[in-house]
Amino acid sequence: MAVVGESDLRPGRSSRWRPSSLRSEPVVGLLFILPTVAFVVLIVFYPIVETALMSFSKVNSLAQREGFAGVANYRELFSDTVFLRILAQTVGWTVAVVGITTVVAIPVALALNFNFRGRRLARALLIVPWAASLMINAIIWRWILDGQYSIINGTLMKLHLIDQPIIWLGSEQTAWAAIILVGILVSIPFTSFSLLAGLQSVPSELYEAALVDGAGFWTSFWHITLPLIRPVLVVTTLLNVIYVFNSFPIPWVLTQGAPAYHTDILVTYLYKRAFTEGQFGPAAAMAMLTFLLLLAFSLGFSHVTRERTGVNAK
Amino acid sequence: MMGFPFTLRGRRTRPALALALAATTVVALTACGSSSTSAGGGEVQLRFLFPEYSAKTTPLMKTMVDDFNKANAGKIKVSLETAPWDKMHDKLAVSMGAGQAPDVFGYATRWISEFAGLNQLAPLDDKLTPAFTQGFNQKVLGAGTYKNKTYGLPVAVSTRLLYYRTDIFDKAGLSAPKTWDDLMTAAIKTANPPKLYGLGVPASGIEVDTFFNYFLYNNGGDILDANGKSKLSSPESVEALQYLTDLVKRNGSEPKPTGFTREQIIENFKAGQLAMYPTGPWLTAMIKADNPTLKYAAVPFPTNAGKAQQTVSVTDSLGMSAKGAHQAEAWKFIEFMYQPKYRQSFDEAEGMLPELNAVAQSAYFQSPENKPFIDALATAKFQPQNAKFEQIQQIETVAVQKALSGQATPQQALDEATTKINQL
Structure with a gap:
């Protein structure tokens, strides 16, 4: 919005401050969008600028800048083996959650697009976890996965599949699998609903025509459904990558990185560095890197997908 | 109903409306930045920020503040603000950074070195008269000193003892553990998994380092030496972590303690699924509220044979901002707060230990269930004053998690921690 408004600015006409030009x-x-622009600058741009400045400064534990520090904060970050491992973990977490979510959400959306009894109920139920806040979802899962009480362990023990409770969050492998599983479950509602909206916009004549031509389910899926919901898939993937990469509540509530940073992702590590340890300089450098990584990804992803969509359209 | 600005239409009114909108925005934005310091009438306005220990904190503090305001009507007016404990450091740091620190505030004693180092805490020595200080437990009062100056007065004092289930111990023919050998035997013998585990070991979330300190301190070890260098690689420290690791390996605790937080362990103890867990006096109040039939007692944490008893103790402090404009009035308010009646109701309600001798002598704190905690103050070891303590805690936590999850041997994990601490 802001950009459009500024491009409308014609200095020649508005620089002469007369009642007639005020009415133009x-x-x-411009005056109408000024409040919005002011808020966007204050709430979005100011923190980015402050973080950028902080990442190049010596910062005390009250988050006050105390002079220029060059790239010391960035250098500290790249000599920190924990950071490098967590960066890799974050990429793994994002790819796993977004990838599996998308693969699972497509059949869910297809199923919800069929006309069956109880479809409205099924759609409503799918919305429930999405309507609850991520924090509440995470806390519920913390108890579902509890090593002593949990309903998962209780059920498995009653079925005599295990004789000791499994401490899901106790070792790095099971804890890592657990946070990815929860990440996927909370991402599915948004993804399937977006895809469902995409499916509903596919004209049914196309399927009827394909049926006449003798196309089966898979042929229709590969040659009609997938190409036509492609724009929606691009958008959900982009949004999911940004959300999941920055998803704080799930790893924080479930493990806080235990054991020993093995289930941390960048945002939780950043939070620990900044707010537990008071190391705002390196934390700001980490925030800037996250910002730049996601910015680069978003631009690259939009560029690549836009080109391909263009080719397909011809 | 909706009048003038909504009903007028046409070109002439639009610029006016736009200007009004813009002006409102600017006013709203500038209003955020300013804050009221003193309202007229010569009345001094003080801001008091106190952490919430439980749902009872705010009403308790409000009663005290109201009493003070009534007694000083027209001269001093204190406004109370409370914040969840977890948010206190952020809140104080942000307000100090913005030059808007409250006049009087509660905080963790271990933050003194950090805040005093940034010239944000007022030293209280010139205000401490013998008449005022003689009412305090002197050891507890000493916790708030840093570099020979007193910055904080004690609030929310606790000592940590080992809670154990008397019924389970009786049935197993065991008595209260005194040495580490007793503890190991009891932890293994009482266990009946998955219904009952021996010792609760929380190795996820907060206070993992504090939990390890029970072992470290009672083996003659320490986190830091007098020069602030790590002592975590010393033989006593390694032996302590080796002992804890062995206890877990020999099924003296839940398997995989890195899957349990302090909150979960407390729930498990209250539910009767743990035989032992070391923590502060608040657990007594929690058991009373949630499972009053549970049979338990609390004893000093066992020591490794022959080593001196050192009780893990934590205090929070009450201090004054060094930047406050009304320090005399702020001190008057602090003196008012330390009347035994206010401290008694606070300590009782929050399950904290008395910092005032008068309160400690009360029938409530001389009862069999509270007295052991007060007696343990004699062997209290408080958290060190080190500006990097929060980072050190994080490093210690990681070392404990690495050893308990088998990613490193206790020696490797603690050597790594020492290297990191000494690089800070």
């Missing part, structure tokens, strides 16, 4: 459309438009 562009100026009135």
Whole structure:
């Protein structure tokens, strides 16, 4: 919005501050968007600038900048083996959660697009975990996965499949699998609903025509459904990558990185560095790197997918 | 109903409306930045920030603040603000950074070195009269000193003892553990998994380092030496972590303690699924509320044969901002707060130990269930004053988690911690 408004600015006309120019459309438009622009600058851009400045400064534990520090914060970050491992973990977490979510959400969306009894109920139930906040979901899962009480362990023990409770969050492998599983489960509602919206916009004539031509389910799926929901898939993937990469509540509530940083991702490690340890300099450098990584990904992803969509359209 | 600005239409009014909107925004934005310091009438306004220990904290503090305001009507007016404990450091740091620190505030004693180092805490020595200080437990009062100056007065004092289930111990023919050998035997013998585990070992979330300190201190070890260098690689420290690791390996605790937080362990103890767990006096109040039939007692944490008893103890402090404009009035408020009646109701309600001798002598704190905690103050070891303590705690936590999850031997994990601490 802001960019559009500024491009409308015509200095020649508005620089002369007279009642008639005040009444001109562009100026009135500008005045209308001014509050929004002011808030966006204050709430979005100011923190980014402050973080960027902090990442190049010596910062005390009250988060006050105490002079220029060059790239010392960044250098500290790249000599920190824990950071490098967590960066790799974060990429793994994002790829696993977004990848599996997308693969699972497509059949869910297809199923919800069929006309069956109780479809409205099924759709409503799928919304429930999405409507609850991520924090609440995470806390519920913390108890579901509890090593002593949990309903999972209780059920497995009653079925005599295990004779000792499994401490899901106790070792790095099971804890890592658990947070990825929860990440997937909370991402599915948004993804399947977006895909469902995409499916509903596919004209049914296409399927009827394909049926006449003798196409089976899979042929229709590969040649009609998938190409036509492609734009929606691009958007959900992009949004999911950004959300999941920055997803704080799930790893924080479930493990806080235990044992020994093995289930940390960048945001939880950043939070520990900044707010537990008071190391705002390296934390700000980490925040800037995260920002740049996601920015680069978003631009690259949009570029690649836009080109391909263009080719397909011809 | 909706009048003037909504009903007028046409070109002439739009610029005016736009200007008004813009002006409102600017006013709203600038209003965020300023804060009221003193309202007129010569009345001094003080801001008091106190952490929430439980749902009872705010009403208790409000009663005290109201009493003070009534007694000083027209001269001093204190406004109370409370914040969840977890948010206190952030809240104080942010307000100090912005030059808006409250006049009087509660905080963790271990933050003194950090805040005093940044010239944000007022030293209290010139205000401490013998008449005022003689009412305090002197050892507890000493916890708030840093570099020979007193910065904090004690609030929320606790000592940590080993809670154990008397009924389970009786049935197993065991008595209260005194040495590490007793503890190991009891932990293994009482266990009946998955219904009952021996010693609760929380190795996830907060206070993993504090939990290890029970072992470290009672083996004659320490985190830091007098020069602030790590002592975690010393033989006593390694022996302590080796002991804890062995206890877990020999099924004296839940398997995989890195899957349990302190909160979960406390739930398990209250539910009767743990035979032993060391923690502060608040557990007594929790058991009373949630499972009053549970049979238990609390004893000093066992020591490794022949080593001196050192009780893990934590205090929070009450201090004054060094930047406050009304320090005399702030001190008057602090003196008012330390009347035994206010401290008694606070300590009782929150399950904390008395810092005032008068309160400690009360029938409530001389009862068999509370007295052991007060007696343990004699062997109290408080958290060290080190500006990097929060980072050191994090490093210690990681070392304990590595050893308990088998990623490293106790020696490797603690050597790594020593290297990291000495690089800070």
